[in-house]
Amino acid sequence: MRKHIVRALAALGVVFSMTALASAQTGSGLPGNGWYTTAVIQNVGQGAAATTLDVYPQSSGTKSSVSTSISQNASAVFFPGS
Numbered sequence: 001m002r003k004h005i006v007r008a009l010a011a012l013g014v015v016f017s018m019t020a021l022a023s024a025q026t027g028s029g030l031p032g033n034g035w036y037t038t039a040v041i042q043n044v045g046q047g048a049a050a051t052t053l054d055v056y057p058q059s060s061g062t063k064s065s066v067s068t069s070i071s072q073n074a075s076a077v078f079f080p081g082s
Contacts, residue, residue, distance in 0.1 A: 042075040053078050 043049040052067045070076050 036079075039078040040075060041070060041078070043070040043072055045072060047072055051076070 039053055041049075041051055041053075049070045049072075050067070051070055052065060055064045057063070066078065068076055
């Protein structure tokens, strides 16, 4: 019984230490400027798909939107600013 308690406490310690490390890394924000992400949309449906992608800035500003049609079994890659 005592071994189970020690193992459970050790496992909890590992979980809490990883959670603390992850939260410390995300709190500082991204270094520098010019960061962006891409979006990939794949159509696995039975026909063409009409898609709209809205991009919101991290701080204040207006959103950007793009609409496109994706053929069946095709995909589209969206790059911000292109």
